[in-house]
Amino acid sequence: MVHRFSKKDVNILVDSASGAVHLADKAAYDLCGVLSPPLPKDCPESARKKLSEHYSDEEILEAYQELYSLYKAGELFTSDYDGAETKMSLSGAPVKALCLNVSHDCNLRCEYCFAKTGDFGTGRRIMDFDTAKKAVDFVIKHSGKRRNIEIDFFGGEPLMAFDTVKRTVDYAKGLEEKHNKNFRFTITTNGLLLNDEITEYINREMSNVVLSLDGRKEINDHVRKTIVGTGCYDAIVPKMKRLVRLRDNKKDYYVRGTFTKNNPDFCEDIKEMLDCGFTNLSLEPVVLKKENPLSITKEDLSRVFEEYDRLCDLILEREKEGQNFEFFHFMIDLEQGPCILKRLRGCGAGFEYVAVTPEGDIYPCHQFVGMDEFILGNLNDGTFDVSLSDRFAAINFYTRKDCLNCWAKYYCGGGCSAANQSMNNDLLQPYELGCELERKRVECAIYLKARRMLDLQTDSN
Amino acid sequence: MKHLKTLSGATLKASAEKGGCGECQTSCQSACKTSCTVANQKCENKK
Numbered sequence: 001m002v003h004r005f006s007k008k009d010v011n012i013l014v015d016s017a018s019g020a021v022h023l024a025d026k027a028a029y030d031l032c033g034v035l036s037p038p039l040p041k042d043c044p045e046s047a048r049k050k051l052s053e054h055y056s057d058e059e060i061l062e063a064y065q066e067l068y069s070l071y072k073a074g075e076l077f078t079s080d081y082d083g084a085e086t087k088m089s090l091s092g093a094p095v096k097a098l099c100l101n102v103s104h105d106c107n108l109r110c111e112y113c114f115a116k117t118g119d120f121g122t123g124r125r126i127m128d129f130d131t132a133k134k135a136v137d138f139v140i141k142h143s144g145k146r147r148n149i150e151i152d153f154f155g156g157e158p159l160m161a162f163d164t165v166k167r168t169v170d171y172a173k174g175l176e177e178k179h180n181k182n183f184r185f186t187i188t189t190n191g192l193l194l195n196d197e198i199t200e201y202i203n204r205e206m207s208n209v210v211l212s213l214d215g216r217k218e219i220n221d222h223v224r225k226t227i228v229g230t231g232c233y234d235a236i237v238p239k240m241k242r243l244v245r246l247r248d249n250k251k252d253y254y255v256r257g258t259f260t261k262n263n264p265d266f267c268e269d270i271k272e273m274l275d276c277g278f279t280n281l282s283l284e285p286v287v288l289k290k291e292n293p294l295s296i297t298k299e300d301l302s303r304v305f306e307e308y309d310r311l312c313d314l315i316l317e318r319e320k321e322g323q324n325f326e327f328f329h330f331m332i333d334l335e336q337g338p339c340i341l342k343r344l345r346g347c348g349a350g351f352e353y354v355a356v357t358p359e360g361d362i363y364p365c366h367q368f369v370g371m372d373e374f375i376l377g378n379l380n381d382g383t384f385d386v387s388l389s390d391r392f393a394a395i396n397f398y399t400r401k402d403c404l405n406c407w408a409k410y411y412c413g414g415g416c417s418a419a420n421q422s423m424n425n426d427l428l429q430p431y432e433l434g435c436e437l438e439r440k441r442v443e444c445a446i447y448l449k450a451r452r453m454l455d456l457q458t459d460s461n
Numbered sequence: 462m463k464h465l466k467t468l469s470g471a472t473l474k475a476s477a478e479k480g481g482c483g484e485c486q487t488s489c490q491s492a493c494k495t496s497c498t499v500a501n502q503k504c505e506n507k508k
Contacts, residue, residue: 148505
């Protein structure tokens with residue numbers, strides 16, 4: 001399947017199944033749009049006729065030969081990969097990543113919180129070390145030969161359970177050698193409890209830290225509020241700046257925010273983050289049902305798309321000034337990215353990746369917490385429902401029928417099971433609004449690569 | 462080529478040969494907790 005799109009005079013052909021991306025002039029771009037596989041050696045007469053008003057025969061035939069050579073090389077109009085099922089273990093997949101909800105309590109009351117302001121509707125509670133220890137034992141036991149094990153300390157606000165965090169890290173590290181595992185710890189925090197000791201600890205132990213900030217003070221404070229209803233911007237930003245300033249630049253960090261209907265002009269929030277000195281940024285659309293006044297709805301899409309385009313311009317502008325920054329959802333590795341098997345199955349929720357609550361309940365991921373019908377097991381009674389886990393392991397974009405005809409499936413991995421479940425009450429039914437946003441982001445990411453290549457060529461000429 | 466420039470070649474099908482080791486990062490453990498993306502993860506198997 002070939003996806004064609006044009007942006008700022010750059011015409012792009014994405015050959016979905018092979019991963020090849022080509023830049024075309026107008027003639028080749030238009031011609032590609034009237035072709036369908038299998039391509040014959042000579043340009044079909046019907047295609048030539050359709051374009052004959054706009055291009056000379058010579059141009060059409062020349063462009064066709066170039067398209068045909070890509071087709072023959074397996075870089076255009078390739079068919080979907082069909083070896084998936086023989087390559088993937090569809091049952092008993094190893095668990096290798098934990099979202100450890102060490103705190104089902106929070107010191108903020110954000111209005112869009114999917115965790116229902118911290119406790120996921122399951123009661124405010126901090127995870128004790130005994131439960132965290134069982135979670136580490138669980139992942140070691142279920143990870144098979146996987147060496148890299150990830151533990152993300154999450155919540156609620158995980159720094160409300162800092163003691164559990166520290167003891168869990170010590171415990172897991174103590175088991176690395178014996179079990180031939182490499183633990184990678186990450187933490188997602190709102191920053192309110194950061195102090196010198198915690199900052200130093202995070203910068204030492206966490207391979208990635210995600211700091212939650214929505215951008216401009218008025219935007220952030222409108223939705224990210226303390227328990228007494230005041231905005232948190234002034235309390236958190238100096239602490240985040242300090243953490244980032246002191247962090248080893250070989251280790252990852254992200255300042256991550258959410259945009260809502262309140263800030264379709266979210267480039268201004270990106271600029272605010274940049275003004276704070278942050279350069280690894282992520283800003284995601286809120287996922288809420290359309291009844292919620294903060295939700296992004298179909299009517300907002302064209303405005304959000306425009307803003308993603310503005311963000312591309314901002315990225316390129318800043319790069320020219322030597323002020324590069326990363327935007328997580330525009331990062332894409334066209335040459336050395338994840339293998340096709342990873343792309344087929346996406347995020348791994350429910351089989352490679354699970355979330356654990358303070359009660360020891362195991363869920364397919366952090367966003368499923370509180371949905372009782374999806375409890376996979378419990379660490380205290382030792383249960384783990386392999387058949388439910390296998391149900392998740394068998395999900396891929398072949399089983400999500402609506403994904404089959406989407407060009408972007410190799411980039412998103414078939415989308416988010418939790419969003420599908422909460423929006424459509426069906427794990428396999430894609431959350432279409434999320435898909436539209438993802439397709440736009442992938443287009444932007446590819447465009448940025450193309451623009452940089454063209455600019456480089458212009459500079460060298 | 463006069464009409465076309467290749468930005469990146471066909472890499473995906475070949476990646477199946479050595480792929481599936483499962484050592485790479487889980488996407489929601491990086492900087493997205495709500496919008497699934499896999500294409501920006503790094504491959505950990507460069508054999």
